[in-house]
Amino acid sequence: MSLGLEEIRAASLRLRGRAVRTPLIEAPAASRVAGAWVLAKPEVLQRTGSFKFRGAMSRLSLLTEAERRRGVVAYSSGNHAQAVACAARDMGTSAVIVMPSDAPRLKIENTRNHGAEVVLYDRVKEDRVAIGQRIATERGLVLVPPFDDPHVIAGQGTIGLELVADAAQQGLAFDLVLAPCSGGGLAAGIATALAALSPRTRVIAVEPETHDDLARSLASGARVSNPEGRVSICDALMAAQPGALTFPLLQAARAAAVSVSDAEAMAAMAHAFYEMKLVVEPGGAVALAALLSGKIDARDKTVCVILSGGNVDADMFERALAS
Amino acid sequence: MSLGLEEIRAASLRLRGRAVRTPLIEAPAASRVAGAWVLAKPEVLQRTGSFKFRGAMSRLSLLTEAERRRGVVAYSSGNHAQAVACAARDMGTSAVIVMPSDAPRLKIENTRNHGAEVVLYDRVKEDRVAIGQRIATERGLVLVPPFDDPHVIAGQGTIGLELVADAAQQGLAFDLVLAPCSGGGLAAGIATALAALSPRTRVIAVEPETHDDLARSLASGARVSNPEGRVSICDALMAAQPGALTFPLLQAARAAAVSVSDAEAMAAMAHAFYEMKLVVEPGGAVALAALLSGKIDARDKTVCVILSGGNVDADMFERALAS
Numbered sequence: 001m002s003l004g005l006e007e008i009r010a011a012s013l014r015l016r017g018r019a020v021r022t023p024l025i026e027a028p029a030a031s032r033v034a035g036a037w038v039l040a041k042p043e044v045l046q047r048t049g050s051f052k053f054r055g056a057m058s059r060l061s062l063l064t065e066a067e068r069r070r071g072v073v074a075y076s077s078g079n080h081a082q083a084v085a086c087a088a089r090d091m092g093t094s095a096v097i098v099m100p101s102d103a104p105r106l107k108i109e110n111t112r113n114h115g116a117e118v119v120l121y122d123r124v125k126e127d128r129v130a131i132g133q134r135i136a137t138e139r140g141l142v143l144v145p146p147f148d149d150p151h152v153i154a155g156q157g158t159i160g161l162e163l164v165a166d167a168a169q170q171g172l173a174f175d176l177v178l179a180p181c182s183g184g185g186l187a188a189g190i191a192t193a194l195a196a197l198s199p200r201t202r203v204i205a206v207e208p209e210t211h212d213d214l215a216r217s218l219a220s221g222a223r224v225s226n227p228e229g230r231v232s233i234c235d236a237l238m239a240a241q242p243g244a245l246t247f248p249l250l251q252a253a254r255a256a257a258v259s260v261s262d263a264e265a266m267a268a269m270a271h272a273f274y275e276m277k278l279v280v281e282p283g284g285a286v287a288l289a290a291l292l293s294g295k296i297d298a299r300d301k302t303v304c305v306i307l308s309g310g311n312v313d314a315d316m317f318e319r320a321l322a323s
Numbered sequence: 324m325s326l327g328l329e330e331i332r333a334a335s336l337r338l339r340g341r342a343v344r345t346p347l348i349e350a351p352a353a354s355r356v357a358g359a360w361v362l363a364k365p366e367v368l369q370r371t372g373s374f375k376f377r378g379a380m381s382r383l384s385l386l387t388e389a390e391r392r393r394g395v396v397a398y399s400s401g402n403h404a405q406a407v408a409c410a411a412r413d414m415g416t417s418a419v420i421v422m423p424s425d426a427p428r429l430k431i432e433n434t435r436n437h438g439a440e441v442v443l444y445d446r447v448k449e450d451r452v453a454i455g456q457r458i459a460t461e462r463g464l465v466l467v468p469p470f471d472d473p474h475v476i477a478g479q480g481t482i483g484l485e486l487v488a489d490a491a492q493q494g495l496a497f498d499l500v501l502a503p504c505s506g507g508g509l510a511a512g513i514a515t516a517l518a519a520l521s522p523r524t525r526v527i528a529v530e531p532e533t534h535d536d537l538a539r540s541l542a543s544g545a546r547v548s549n550p551e552g553r554v555s556i557c558d559a560l561m562a563a564q565p566g567a568l569t570f571p572l573l574q575a576a577r578a579a580a581v582s583v584s585d586a587e588a589m590a591a592m593a594h595a596f597y598e599m600k601l602v603v604e605p606g607g608a609v610a611l612a613a614l615l616s617g618k619i620d621a622r623d624k625t626v627c628v629i630l631s632g633g634n635v636d637a638d639m640f641e642r643a644l645a646s
Binding site for chain 1: 343345346348349351365367368370372429596597599600601602603633637640641644645
């Protein structure tokens with residue numbers, strides 16, 4: 001299938017009453033720091049604590065009756081895991097989730113609490129895609145990829161529809177939308193929606209410095225990977241490279257990419273705690289970090305920052321507050 | 324002036340574009356615990372991090388030009404302080420704030436950051452009302468009381484208007500609305516709005532066990548005080564007794580009152596962190612605590628929990644997460 005505004009609108013209809021329509025919140029403190037008019041889209045308030053529920057439910061709501069009886073399988077560092085597990089329970093089907101053994105404890109527990117079967121793997125030595133595909137084949141399950149699936153991308157793109165609608169209601173239009181980026185599903189979905197509905201808005205994908213594959217891919221015009229073995233506190237943003245579907249969408253929408261350090265992500269988490277009263281995980285805070293650290297010059301612009309997830313253990317949260 | 328629906332609607336118009344219209348958020352985890360359908364009104368997302376901004380702005384937006392030139396004075400444990408300081412800056416006037424010297428550091432700093440002059444006093448030995456009134460007289464300032472003022476109560480009551488509107492849009496009606504309670508401005512404002520617009524909804528005010536003056540006042544039919552010298556981690560909820568204006572409003576609206584322990588408040592803060600991704604201060608979490616601890620039997624009911632404030636120091640927040 002192609003992926004455009006029509007598919008994103010269809011996903012939005014499927015999500016109605018199933019996903020939270022998150023609000024757009026003014027961010028006066030961030031506005032002062034950036035010299036801009038900043039609003040935040042807190043996807044931390046989304047079901048399962050991250051935007052991933054949108055993509056998962058967008059895909060699972062299309063299962064045939066036969067597929068629903070067999071169930072689904074997904075591989076994920078944690079947020080897609082919880083999202084697929086929760087969406088599966090909502091849709092009356094079962095889920096097997098392949099997760100790295102070093103994922104935050106909270107994410108593993110939540111996934112199990114949603115009734116999913118969790119299969120752990122070694123992030124360094126094993127290939128999660130291969131494990132997921134093997135389970136799908138052996139058990140006859142539908143594989144739900146974390147980003148490289150048109151229905152998943154369309155689900156994340158519903159954020160773009162909401163941004164345009166809420167901005168219009170407030171009589172404003174965004175110059176910039178900043179979105180955390182790993183495989184690129186979130187940024188590609190939003191960029192595709194905005195390219196159609198608000199072409200003057202620029203989407204900037206924000207990556208951890210250790211995983212700046214999108215920035216390098218956009219610069220070189222072809223998908224490149226991150227060196228193996230790199231680790232970031234942004235556990236949600238450690239995909240190896242941009243997706244085969246997401247990358248051309250990001251190119252077509254003329255998206256840009258910047259990166260931030262772990263320290264900048266933690267400072268943004270602390271800002272969200274003190275100034276926004278929101279719990280944001282490291283990977284969920286990188287877009288805000290790019291703004292606050294000055295990596296993006298937003299002076300005099302109207303800016304939306306996506307706070308994409310809030311699934312963080314207390315230990316890591318306290319580390320950020322102490323930073 | 325009298326205080327009814329008309330005054331609350333007028334306050335709502337004055338707050339438009341000045342206060343945040345906070346969303347109504349589904350709380351699936353709390354719903355499971357309580358066996359109820361629970362939604363949360365996160366006033367932590369309100370400007371200055373608590374509902375107090377509504378009442379402060381409601382009052383300050385009515386200053387005459389002469390009053391605006393002279394400025395305002397308020398006494399407050401912290402949230403009303405920040406709210407009056409911020410509203411004063413918005414309205415182009417100045418504020419003197421009388422605060423207890425043991426208020427959370429964050430609240431004192433934020434109040435100063437909003438440009439207010441802070442006067443500290445000893446919570447045990449000195450009388451904040453007397454200090455506030457003396458400063459008002461000496462300097463010719465308008466005193467903005469934390470709860471016993473009809474325009475302040477009307478401002479807090481705008482939450483009731485929003486609850487009714489948002490519930491109607493979602494095709495539901497609340498059986499119960501649970502609101503944290505100190506002097507009673509929040510609960511009285513909401514109860515007054517709901518008595519007019521949704522008479523089947525019961526408002527329950529939630530207090531710290533150490534400061535259960537409203538429960539005892541409602542039981543005895545007259546305002547009674549808390550024993551002096553009591554301390555709670557709910558620094559925002561330590562008023563000596565119900566207000567002269569708020570108490571009859573709460574009686575007229577047939578509000579009830581229950582109380583929770585410090586430990587129950589901290590457990591609710593941890594729940595909000597893990598399950599709602601919201602930062603809630605101890606006093607802001609007591610309504611949720613009453614629900615989660617079973618102090619209120621909400622089985623099979625539709626319930627709104629007001630999360631009234633999120634101004635908490637990192638130390639106290641970490642204590643709650645470790646509890």
